[in-house]
Amino acid sequence: MPLKNILVEIRSRICYITINRESKLNALNAATLAELGEALTQSFANADVGGIIITGSGPKAFVAGADIAEFAPLNAEGGRQMAQVAQHQVFNVIEQGSKPVIAAINGFALGGGLELALACHIRVASTNAKMGLPEVTLGLIPGYGGTQRLTQLIGRGRALEMILTADMITATQALDFGLVNHVTEQELLLNKAEEILEKILSRAxxxxxxxxxxxxxxxxxxxxxxxxxxxxxxxxxxxxxxxxxxxxxxxxxxxxxx
Structure with a gap:
C-alpha cells in the first residue's frame, strides 16, 4: 500500500511512525487508519524492528481527533463498523502487539488521537500537550477504546469526569493522573521516547x-x-x-x- 498520510522510517531497530496530515492536525480519517494498520502489522512482523514510536507531524498536534466529516453519513450500523474496523486493525493491534509501542505526544491528543495514545504501551508527552475526549460535544462517546483504556489507566472517577465534561487536561495533569509516563520539553520528546525504548531493546x-x-x-x-x-x-x-x-x-x- 502506497503511504500518503503517514511516514515510516526504521533506524537502529526502532520503527518511527509519524501521522503526516499536519494541515488537518493529523486527524485520523479512514485512509490514515488503514495505512497505520498496515504499517503496524508490517512492523510487528519485521525481525529488524524491536519497537515502535508513534508521533504526529509538526509542533501542534499528535492527533487532534478523527475526521468528523466522515461521521456525517453514518447510521448505527455504519458507526459500529467504523469502530470495529479501527479497533481490530489498529488499536487492538497496538495493545496486543508483541513489541513495545511508545506514543510521543506532541501537542493536541484529542478523541481518536488520545485513544491511539491510550492503546500504546507507554506514553511520553511534551509540555505543550493537551489531552481530552470531546465526543459528547458531538452527541457521541469514544468508540476506539477510550472508555475502557482510560478507565483502566486513571480510574473510574477521573475517566468519567474527562469523558462527561469533554474537558482537556494538560500534560502535567496527565502525569499526575497516571495517563502519561513522562513529560518533557517538546524538542526533547523523541529523545525521551528513544531513551526508554532503547533500554527496553537491551532486554530479552x-x-x-x-x-x-x-x-x-x-x-x-x-x-x-x-x-x-x-x-x-x-x-x-x-x-x-x-x-x-x-x-x-x-x-x-x-x-x-x-
Whole structure:
C-alpha cells in the first residue's frame, strides 16, 4: 500500500511512525487508519524492528481527533463498523502487539488521537500537550477504546469526569493522573521516547513480549494463569538460559530473541 498520510522510517531497530496530515492536525480519517494498520502489522512482523514510536507531524498536534466529516453519513450500523474496523486493525493491534509501542505526544491528543495514545504501551508527552475526549460535544462517546483504556489507566472517577465534561487536561495533569509516563520539553520528546525504548531493546525480546501479554491480561479472570504460563514458557527459551548464565558469570547478557 502506497503511504500518503503517514511516514515510516526504521533506524537502529526502532520503527518511527509519524501521522503526516499536519494541515488537518493529523486527524485520523479512514485512509490514515488503514495505512497505520498496515504499517503496524508490517512492523510487528519485521525481525529488524524491536519497537515502535508513534508521533504526529509538526509542533501542534499528535492527533487532534478523527475526521468528523466522515461521521456525517453514518447510521448505527455504519458507526459500529467504523469502530470495529479501527479497533481490530489498529488499536487492538497496538495493545496486543508483541513489541513495545511508545506514543510521543506532541501537542493536541484529542478523541481518536488520545485513544491511539491510550492503546500504546507507554506514553511520553511534551509540555505543550493537551489531552481530552470531546465526543459528547458531538452527541457521541469514544468508540476506539477510550472508555475502557482510560478507565483502566486513571480510574473510574477521573475517566468519567474527562469523558462527561469533554474537558482537556494538560500534560502535567496527565502525569499526575497516571495517563502519561513522562513529560518533557517538546524538542526533547523523541529523545525521551528513544531513551526508554532503547533500554527496553537491551532486554530479552521474548521476555518483553511475554510481559506485555501478561500485563494485558491484568484484571481478567485468566490474569494470574496467563502470567504463570508466560513465566513458564520463558524457561524454554535460549534467552532465559543466557540471562541466568550471564547473571551468575557477572557479565552482560547477549540476547538473541530465541
Amino acid at each position: 525480546p521474548l521476555a518483553v513480549a511475554a510481559a506485555i501479554k501478561a500485563v494485558n491480561a491484568a484484571g481478567t479472570p485468566d490474569g494470574f494463569e496467563t502470567e504463570i504460563d508466560q513465566f513458564a514458557d520463558c524457561f524454554n527459551t535460549a534467552d532465559t538460559r543466557e540471562g541466568i548464565s550471564a547473571f551468575i558469570d557477572k557479565r552482560k547478557p547477549d540476547f538473541k530473541g530465541e
